[in-house]
Amino acid sequence: MERYQPNGVPLSEADKAQLAQLKHLLERAIADGVLTAEEMAQIKDQMRADGKVTYEELELYRQLVEEKIRQGFLVREIR
DSSP: OOOOOTTOOOOOHHHHHHHHHHHHHHHHHHTTSEEOHHHHHHHHHHHHTTSOOOHHHHHHHIIIIIHHHHHTSOEEOOO
16 A cells, blocks of 8 residues: 655555555455454554554554445444
């Protein structure tokens, strides 16, 4: 996922790999229509793994998780 940021720094290859891993994790977590607390913890851990949370990671989460929750296609388990 690329995003134009006039004053931003382009994603490094490591950042792109991290983003691809996060996307895979998100897709697995939402495949059954329920996002469990354990899956959410794994997602947070993956996002923080490199010591930073990028705009691209947040945007990917928004697109794959929050939009599906709003549309009623995904339920988030509350604990």
